[in-house]
Amino acid sequence: MPYRKIAVLFLALGFAFGAAGMVAGQAKDEKPADKKEDEKPLTKAEYDALMEKEIQDAWNKLKINDRKKMGEKAAEAADVIAAASAKVLRYDGKVLDGDNKGKLAREQKDFKDWVDALKKHAEEYAKHARKGDWTKAAASREKINETCGACHKVYEPPAEDK
Ligand code: HEC
Numbered sequence: 449m450p451y452r453k454i455a456v457l458f459l460a461l462g463f464a465f466g467a468a469g470m471v472a473g474q475a476k477d478e479k480p481a482d483k484k485e486d487e488k489p490l491t492k493a494e495y496d497a498l499m500e501k502e503i504q505d506a507w508n509k510l511k512i513n514d515r516k517k518m519g520e521k522a523a524e525a526a527d528v529i530a531a532a533s534a535k536v537l538r539y540d541g542k543v544l545d546g547d548n549k550g551k552l553a554r555e556q557k558d559f560k561d562w563v564d565a566l567k568k569h570a571e572e573y574a575k576h577a578r579k580g581d582w583t584k585a586a587a588s589r590e591k592i593n594e595t596c597g598a599c600h601k602v603y604e605p606p607a608e609d610k
Pocket of ligand 1 (some may be wrong): 477492496499500516536539541559560562563566592596597599600602604605
């Protein structure tokens with residue numbers, strides 16, 4: 449084969465691979481932009497609404513129905529908390545103090561552990577309440593309460609900063 453033809457062939461191949469590479473690159477770039485709606489950080493307003501209207505509201509219902517020994521209703525409230533826990537992880541706020549000050553709270557191990565704990569104890573509470581096992585339910589309820597408090601103590605900004 450004359451060298452010119454070979455050169456043209458390589459040039460053509462180069463274009464072909466180049467184009468394929470660009471397409472592949474674009475396909476890769478599209479993924480983060482396509483990032484699922486349910487994984488995006490929440491705005492401050494969305495997060496406050498999550499805490500107050502979803503989680504605090506469900507927690508109040510849980511405690512009221514627990515007191516009345518209304519197992520199914522108390523369990524349903526716990527189900528709401530367990531389902532909402534994934535959203536707690538979408539907090540966009542920062543670490544307030546210490547070595548990691550200014551970093552994203554949701555990337556800290558203790559924050560993630562408290563989110564997991566919230567889900568786990570809410571699920572366990574629901575199971576016990578449905579069975580009417582009030583001794584075990586009380587232990588899970590106390591653990592939920594401790595988890596809310598532990599996370600707030602470290603991560604909730606003081607009232608005057610809001
Ligand atoms: C993993 C961490 C975490 C857990 C667990 C958690 N919270 Fe929160 N919560 C926060 C943070 C962070 C804020 C502060 C949000 C802000 O002011 O930007 C907050 C704020 C709140 C607020 C105030 C909202 C406002 O408008 O300022 C309420 C009410 C609340 N949480 C209820 C609860 C209850 C009830 C539970 C447990 C059933 C709970 N939270 C569990 C992290 C958590």
